[in-house]
Amino acid sequence: SQQGEEDPQALSIQEGENATMNCSYKTSINNLQWYRQNSGRGLVHLILIRSNEREKHSGRLRVTLDTSKKSSSLLITASRAADTASYFCATVYSSNTGKLIFGQGTTLQVKP
Amino acid sequence: DAMVIQNPRYQVTQFGKPVTLSCSQTLNHNVMYWYQQKSSQAPKLLFHYYDKDFNNEADTPDNFQSRRPNTSFCFLDIRSPGLGDAAMYLCATSRGLPSTDTQYFGPGTRLTVL
Numbered sequence: 001s002q003q004g005e006e007d008p009q010a011l012s013i014q015e016g017e018n019a020t021m022n023c024s025y026k027t028s029i030n031n032l033q034w035y036r037q038n039s040g041r042g043l044v045h046l047i048l049i050r051s052n053e054r055e056k057h058s059g060r061l062r063v064t065l066d067t068s069k070k071s072s073s074l075l076i077t078a079s080r081a082a083d084t085a086s087y088f089c090a091t092v093y094s095s096n097t098g099k100l101i102f103g104q105g106t107t108l109q110v111k112p
Numbered sequence: 113d114a115m116v117i118q119n120p121r122y123q124v125t126q127f128g129k130p131v132t133l134s135c136s137q138t139l140n141h142n143v144m145y146w147y148q149q150k151s152s153q154a155p156k157l158l159f160h161y162y163d164k165d166f167n168n169e170a171d172t173p174d175n176f177q178s179r180r181p182n183t184s185f186c187f188l189d190i191r192s193p194g195l196g197d198a199a200m201y202l203c204a205t206s207r208g209l210p211s212t213d214t215q216y217f218g219p220g221t222r223l224t225v226l
Binding site: 003030031033035040041042043044045048088092097098099100101102103104105 | 116118153167209217218220
């Protein structure tokens with residue numbers, strides 16, 4: 001299976017703290033994407049980072065990509081209760097650019 | 113607002129009774145996807161259409177089929193639902209393939225099989 005792994009599976013923090021989620025993948029990628037899913041809802045795209053990029057920012061979100069370690073991280077700064085959700089990384093492998101493969105996700109709880 | 117719409121949001125069916133889930137989009141995207149997501153698991157791609165070209169994942173059971181009569185609509189047909197098919201079914205669209213374009217998801221249809 002090409003499915004990557006996410007770490008941690010669950011994370012609980014206080015409002016205002018930073019949250020970091022990690023994603024590892026198996027082989028060479030075209031790009032890596034992060035999505036958020038609120039409970040029982042569809043997924044919302046957050047950031048896409050290409051294999052030749054090392055870091056991208058979007059508001060309070062910062063994504064890094066280390067292709068030598070085959071890993072990515074998502075940092076949410078100054079978290080809010082509304083950030084409570086599941087976060088998924090999804091990879092597009094170079095061997096199959098027609099498919100997005102999702103990791104198992106990290107469940108984030110931000111306590112007010 | 114341009115969006116991806118799924119109907120119904122909740123569907124209850126009986127074991128073995130055919131069921132159809134629908135998805136429509138106002139984004140005029142070329143690609144439409146169907147994913148299955150079981151509780152606390154990752155979304156799993158079942159198949160996708162690029163325009164009228166149908167692409168089935170190798171491990172998608174024959175019980176699952178899809179139709180795309182036009183650009184805006186795509187249907188997921190489950191011919192004989194089993195208890196193991198209870199899941200959230202997510203429709204997504206994108207302008208092009210994942211190598212270049214992000215996907216826009218609908219809210220999902222939660223299927224219960226009795």
